[in-house]
Amino acid sequence: MDHPVNQTNIQQAMLDQQKSDQRRKHILNLVLLALLLIAPAVIYPVFLMKILCFALFAVAFNLLLGFTGLLSFGHAAFLATGSYTTGYLLSNYSGLTTEMGIIVGTAAATVLGVLFALVAIRRQGIYFAMITLALAQLVYFMFVQAPFTGGEDGMHGVPRGHLFGFIDLENNLAMYYFVLAVFLGGYLLVQRVVGSPFGQVLKAIKQNEPRAVSLGYNVNQYKVLAFVMSAGLAGLAGSVKTVVFQLASLNDAHWHMSGEVILMTLLGGTGTLLGPVVGATFVVNLEYQLSQGPLGDWVDPILGAIFVLTVIAFRSGIVGEIQKFVRKNMG
């Protein structure tokens, strides 16, 4: 008899829950944004820019791993393609404004993403990871040999130039706010994509691919699109990074980089929006702190141990665990 009443009660409770979740998220986002805006007054801007570039890279990667369930082991290729293309253009064509260099770099990574996706998307799981790794190694060897990259010496002295032709990016603060804007753009894009019907289909694919197929979705098309978007954003991160550091190097293309972004994403929490950002901040910071101190020798073992611990004990990463905790205790 009181069955329908219960139903509405539950629905009402769920709505309230969602609303308070939303409100909490909004407040958190605003606080974070404010922190990012004032951060360069306290922390060295170039260091912050490095974090933002890697955060964008991890966010791009998470679109694929966290929301589509595809583990790519070749994302370094996109980062490097973005960074080398932008570096080459800005070094050799002085008439080009910085944003044009970045746009073309991003486009190059996107095109490479299409090529990768067309080959790799045919397989799943470990085979998918291995194909992306193999393709990324091909790209790596191409960059080792190509004369324009400077081989293992890298590409140096890339001018930061002027944004839109009039904002001097040599100024670290101007550069910082530009990088911040690019990062926020990328972040909001991913947020929008994940929240859209398209994103819902991606999540459906992640949870149960055969079911998504049986519902009539052309799964491969969705996967290719997600892959290309992720590749493009990774390329954007690479392009911006080149402008910040004024160099592009083989480290960007090396498979270590593909591994590092997996580490960042898993540590922060896959499938959460903020997770990769927190993960990137954590990893970059830890590396930096350890490299400055007497514990220098231990950077890699410590990161490895933290990684193992996360995978065993905190499967949902830093942000994922916090979310769980908040839900449980602050309902």
Next chain:
Amino acid sequence: MTIMKKLLTTAIASAMMVGSAQADISDNTVKIGYLADMSGTYRDLAGPNGLKALEMAIADFGGKVNGAKIEVVSADDRNNPDSSSSTVRRWLENENVDLVAGMVASSVTIAVTKLLEENDGLGIVSGSAASSITNEHCTPNHIHYVYDTYPLANGTAKAVVQEGGKEWFILTADYAFGHALEGDVSRVVEENGGKVIKTARHPFPTSDFSSYILQAQSSGADVVALANAGSDTTNAITTAGEFGLTQSGQTLAALLLFLTDVHALGVNSAQGIQLTTGWYWDMNEEARKWADRFMEETGVRPTMVHAGIYSSTMQYLNAVKATGSDDTQTVRKQMMDTPINDMFATNGRIREDGRMVHDMYLAQVKTPEESENEWDLYKIVRTIPGDEAYRPLSESKCSLVTKN
């Protein structure tokens, strides 16, 4: 007339004021940043022991120069130009670091020297091998102190050809560094009447060298040269040892090999290898004395890079002492004007392209019978005079040289 005089006196007075302002040591501290690989592939060759060498030099100055305190900061470069450049940028912009020392991987070194040029800092490169650092990548803000690939190829190849090794097989790492070494070696071999009969290129990095070593053996060459570095070189040498390459009468020449590599390989695998080095701990009394001190501190014998870090830091501090300034160009000029005579070099001098030119040594790894202890590894075969060893300025592509 009087106006002219007045103007002139003002000009002179202000010039003197600028002069005296320069002659100060900024914030009464000489701050040295040590940047090197502390945890990766190149750890042994510079690494934490390089920092020890640097601290030894500062201790010899009593921690002070002209009353100003000497401070050290250090960081791991992670062999990554991004991390290194953000570290060095902060050092230069926020922490008033006057000198950046160490520097190993060429990508890191080039990135850092560009920053030094932008921010008018000074760098002394001790670890890097690439000769491009004082050639196409030269800046008025750095000095390349210990060695580079030019004398390594030059010295070893020339000496080996002159000793009768006419036919060469070159095994090259397939990337820019290997190609450059291969080119240098081929040129020297042919100039001295030898012949390169075959080259083979291996991908970077390679762990299984057996097929390459078999090719080298069947080529019938007198000399097998390794145009690679680091673990590629040691892997190739180990494999060559297993296949009995040197026992079958071929000479093995390594173009870039450090004392720590030879120590790790052991004299059994490495015996008979010819190589060029900038310094060897047992080469003379002064070197031995310093090496003993170093061993007390660290428990190992120093490589040429460690010795170079100590020597260059002493030179730098002496220049600061003599000029009473830590201004980059003042100090660099003083260092260029002072010949270097210490445990590291005799009559070394710093050229305008930043290359420190000093004698190099052709060495051969001892046999197990000759070697008396684990660090008794080389015998010095020949001294190669500095001017003969390094790239002559007439061939330089450095803008500091060509514009004069």
